[in-house]
Amino acid sequence: MAKTNPGRFFEDYTLGQQIQHAVPRTVTSGERALYHALYPARHALYSSDAFARGCGLAGSPLDDLAAFHIVFGKTVPDISLNAVANLGYAEGRWLQPVYPGDTLRARSTVIGLKENSSGKTGVVYVRSEGLNQRDEVVMSYCRWVMVKKRDPQAPAPAPVVPALADAIAPADLVIPVGLDFSSYDFTLAGEAHRWGDYEIGEQIDHVDGVTIEQAEHMMATRLWQNTSKVHFDATVRPDGQRLIYGGHVISLARGLSFNGLANAQMVVGLNGGAHANPCFAGTTVHAWSEVLDKAETAAPGIGAIRLRLVARSGGEAFTRKAEDGRYLPHVLLDLDYWALIPL
Amino acid sequence: MAKTNPGRFFEDYTLGQQIQHAVPRTVTSGERALYHALYPARHALYSSDAFARGCGLAGSPLDDLAAFHIVFGKTVPDISLNAVANLGYAEGRWLQPVYPGDTLRARSTVIGLKENSSGKTGVVYVRSEGLNQRDEVVMSYCRWVMVKKRDPQAPAPAPVVPALADAIAPADLVIPVGLDFSSYDFTLAGEAHRWGDYEIGEQIDHVDGVTIEQAEHMMATRLWQNTSKVHFDATVRPDGQRLIYGGHVISLARGLSFNGLANAQMVVGLNGGAHANPCFAGTTVHAWSEVLDKAETAAPGIGAIRLRLVARSGGEAFTRKAEDGRYLPHVLLDLDYWALIPL
Amino acid sequence: MAKTNPGRFFEDYTLGQQIQHAVPRTVTSGERALYHALYPARHALYSSDAFARGCGLAGSPLDDLAAFHIVFGKTVPDISLNAVANLGYAEGRWLQPVYPGDTLRARSTVIGLKENSSGKTGVVYVRSEGLNQRDEVVMSYCRWVMVKKRDPQAPAPAPVVPALADAIAPADLVIPVGLDFSSYDFTLAGEAHRWGDYEIGEQIDHVDGVTIEQAEHMMATRLWQNTSKVHFDATVRPDGQRLIYGGHVISLARGLSFNGLANAQMVVGLNGGAHANPCFAGTTVHAWSEVLDKAETAAPGIGAIRLRLVARSGGEAFTRKAEDGRYLPHVLLDLDYWALIPL
Known part of the structure; x- marks a missing residue:
């Protein structure tokens, strides 16, 4: 089993730690069509290239939430595989549209850590970013999750809870x-x-x-x-x-x-x-x-x-x-x- | 609720009325692939660019029925949201193929109106057209639906039943x-x-x-x-x-x-x-x-x-x-x- | 019924027979996206154009197994419509990647025939090949299937079992x-x-x-x-x-x-x-x-x-x-x- 991913436990995170997430993804008109088959998506800017051009864009971008899901999905093997609960989101911003042909990858920085009083779990705060093939950040958001400890006896880190905007x-x-x-x-x-x-x-x-x-x-x-x-x-x-x-x-x-x-x-x-x-x-x-x-x-x-x-x-x-x-x-x-x- | 679409009732249609339907749609190879995943579609002209070129076309078009479904789908919020029954189709013609990259929109003209004897419903006849990004009509068909009246006391319009070819x-x-x-x-x-x-x-x-x-x-x-x-x-x-x-x-x-x-x-x-x-x-x-x-x-x-x-x-x-x-x-x-x- | 495909029976195959399979298929980024929606496919070379380019390819190819499925699918109407069992595969090789835009077709050669002792079925061995729009073979594999005889009284062919590599x-x-x-x-x-x-x-x-x-x-x-x-x-x-x-x-x-x-x-x-x-x-x-x-x-x-x-x-x-x-x-x-x- 040594070769499979056991996920990270609370002790595996350190403040300021940077994690590069795996499996970059090129999005295409195929993902776009699937988004419209899976969700009742009708906002015209995401449905029509002509409409999007009329709004000053180069064409119809991938739905903003699809971009979010792809970035989020990349973080799962490193952040939430052993998560007990997904506690919250904050400070999420879309920084530029994602177009068919773009390749997305993701990285996260640990911005907070707080062990729970039970000693069995802790809360990990990360800022996750999606980047395109030009290394431009296309979106950024904070998420905090409750993660299991591998060893309940492991010492607790100094608690750091980031100040996140409402x-x-x-x-x-x-x-x-x-x-x-x-x-x-x-x-x-x-x-x-x-x-x-x-x-x-x-x-x-x-x-x-x-x-x-x-x-x-x-x-x-x-x-x-x-x-x-x-x-x-x-x-x-x-x-x-x-x-x-x-x-x-x-x-x-x-x-x-x-x-x-x-x-x-x-x-x-x-x-x-x-x-x-x-x-x-x-x-x-x-x-x-x-x-x-x-x-x-x-x-x-x-x-x-x-x-x-x-x-x-x-x-x-x-x-x-x-x-x-x-x-x-x-x-x-x-x-x-x-x-x-x-x- | 004032902001959501209640759909049109029988009284909302007038003879000759033109309705521009919302949410234009750019179709891509994604819609094409989904069509083949959802239906047992094997006609070679719609499966292979090479085959389509051998038949004199620029490439493999979107299935003709997919073009119909997209145009039809656009008409639903304006024509059949309050429909009791979809009564029939006539005089449908495909006027040119739809290719990946084309953007379709739809419009309808009311060509007939006839209140039912119950006074609770009426039949609305429309000619619906799909247009591409060059404003060319790609398909045209007539449909008639039975639509609820908002108010059974509303006066009936003069009945007009269009002559449609068999x-x-x-x-x-x-x-x-x-x-x-x-x-x-x-x-x-x-x-x-x-x-x-x-x-x-x-x-x-x-x-x-x-x-x-x-x-x-x-x-x-x-x-x-x-x-x-x-x-x-x-x-x-x-x-x-x-x-x-x-x-x-x-x-x-x-x-x-x-x-x-x-x-x-x-x-x-x-x-x-x-x-x-x-x-x-x-x-x-x-x-x-x-x-x-x-x-x-x-x-x-x-x-x-x-x-x-x-x-x-x-x-x-x-x-x-x-x-x-x-x-x-x-x-x-x-x-x-x-x-x-x-x- | 004369116009529908009854499939081939054991007697319809002869050693050395070449069969051109129908319905060529252009694959696109739509098929690629569907592959990722239908399977937990995460190998980076097939997920990211940028990653694939970093490995010396022109872009991310269609999953090798998708290429196999398409070639296999084309053979079904001619090889396995009346098959009782799919017995095995051998000597399968992928000869070049398939990219979005490629058009695949398939052909098979009968390389072995052996009637079963029951007289009701026989084993057909074929080598199937997938070809792209440049007539290059993109993959090749052998498969053998047990196929029904149309007429149990039909004489058995001389048995030929091909020597296939382990x-x-x-x-x-x-x-x-x-x-x-x-x-x-x-x-x-x-x-x-x-x-x-x-x-x-x-x-x-x-x-x-x-x-x-x-x-x-x-x-x-x-x-x-x-x-x-x-x-x-x-x-x-x-x-x-x-x-x-x-x-x-x-x-x-x-x-x-x-x-x-x-x-x-x-x-x-x-x-x-x-x-x-x-x-x-x-x-x-x-x-x-x-x-x-x-x-x-x-x-x-x-x-x-x-x-x-x-x-x-x-x-x-x-x-x-x-x-x-x-x-x-x-x-x-x-x-x-x-x-x-x-x-």
Whole structure:
């Protein structure tokens, strides 16, 4: 067994450690088509080269979330193979679009470590970055996971918990070079609502639902080269269930959010997120959004909108937490992100 | 809810109304590969660039039915979101092939309106067109659907039922520029039967069958960006079934028809079609064809053959309707189309 | 029925007969992406154009097994439509990589015939070759299958059993032009183990498992245009099961073998293989490997490693046959192949 990857345990991480993740990935129009087969993705900028050119880009990029999934997938063998829980995300930024033909690789830096009081696990904080074939960083985000210790007797490192922003400041959002919504075609995009039509606090029920199949979530997760056993192997869990990759639910919910947020075209910031409850095949996912914030940008015709995106399995729209502050059992995802939308 | 699409009701349509459908779509070799993964598609012209070039084309086009599905999918949010039934097709013509890299959009014109005697629904007739990035019409077809009224008390419009041809006249079939079957390679195409080998009235049982899975029909329908809830959301119908998009059955049956009609390469005319009974996952689809007509064309080596394509779930081949004229319960699809075949 | 393909029976084969298989296939980045969605494929050379260029190739080729599946699929309508059993493989060699844009076709030569004593079946031995659009042979392998006789009374041909090598001699392995592992990036490839780190007789349990879904094996098998009814039609077998294409298990097991054999990048020789037991949807596949042989090559930095790859459903790793020489019931696949690995 010495040749297979046992994953890293809590003791294997040190503050400041840099990890180069394996298996670079060239993305193509094939990944793009699969994204549209696996998720109800209809945002026009990612569907049509002509529409994207009308917005100042060279063509239709790979969905921003696909870029995230690929970078995330690369980190799994080094970060979360022995993870007990995926605790949170912060400070996620998309720094430039990924186009068919680009090759992505990933690296992570350990930015925090804190052993849990049980002595059996610890929390590892990493900043992960995706880089393209020109060594440009295309996205960057922080994630923290609870990881098993190999040896409960191993000494605890000095605890370091990084200070992470609650949200990306609007001025720190990176708008793709050339992006211009001043000639935006609202008819082709599918809705007339622009930046000014959304109010902070406004809530939108996205109406549509999708029932998830095993083959779908496994094909998606495999395409992102995510190797976490629980997603693929029905013999891992005592209940015979395959746990659905949390990112699959993110992409589903984002796809559903087209209905009401068709013009929230580009995802540029990930402020935070929680996979509130596990999701399994057979679940029907519905989604709702809430406008958390709005900001202007210096780019032509482009505003920023901060959205809470909640995926649910049953339950009611616009419900999220119980009085004790815990997520209600029907809530699958609570995501906080920035998108770009025409003014 | 004000921001989400409630769909149009019968009162929202007016005669002559033009509707531009949203979400243009660039098709690539990814959609092409998915078509071959989702359907038993083996017609050589759509499988091999080299074969297509040998027939005078620039390369292998996207399957004609994929082009249809994409155009159809675009029309759903505006035409059939509140449809009770998809009643029929007529006067469908493919006007030029769609190649990887092309961007398709769709528009429809209301050509007929007739309220039903119940006052609760009406029939809307539209002509829908798919256009490419050069604003050339790549396909055009008529469809009529029964749509709910928002308000049963709303006054009925003057009834207009368009006169639609029973079948496309052979002279009106459009043969792609450059198409030439005079050096057609029957060995590579898979069968020796040419135009002259088929007789009007001849029936062919295509032998092979395919059992449909939920993941397959949902991935296909999602790839065409068809948003009809009944295909994706198991909570919509009281029986928990997801209704399979009728076009999925069309593509399955057409794929199966390779066995016996391998040289009926290009679909150029859609004379009519009925989704005779609903189809659900788990169904095993078999198909049979009948030669309805034949015609010569002015193009080199190219004949036209008019085919009835019937998909069935169980039952017997070559059975279609009961004595009372109603479709037998095992009949899923009854399609009438023109294809191009080497002389 | 005269127009559909009844398949060939034992009497239809003659020694030396050449068969051109139908339906050439252009492969694209779409097939490549689907391969990564359907199998846990992570070998870097097939994942990243940049990595492949670093190894002296023009870009990332289509997975070698995908090339095999496509060639194999083309042979099915002519070789194995009436096959009772797929008996074995030998002398398989990959002669050059297949790149997106290439068009593959296939041909077979009958190299042996032997009627079985029952008089009801016979064994047909063929050498099958895949050719690209430049008529270059990209792969070649021998296969023998047991085929039904149409007429048990038909006279038996003179028995000819070809002499097939137990394994490809290392000197006969073809290394792609330009391939160079002297600057191989072990970090990006995912493991540090090189040719010298593996010992003959060494066994590796690849740890990870994958549970197979109906939609997945059908989409894969359909993508290879394999028309064998048993894979798609639940009404064919009395038990209602769809038999999974043996090649699907090969690709799954090869993908799983990344964990421990990440640097066994290119498959260049197929020495033999047995589909030891049938596989059905719902099966969870695990895999283990054994190093059977090693050889140096004349190419820069490149060694060859001969591996036994065993796929199992339950049971224990490193078990294969019972004392009577028969495969244990949990063994699905026993494959013997050569791969190229950095020195």
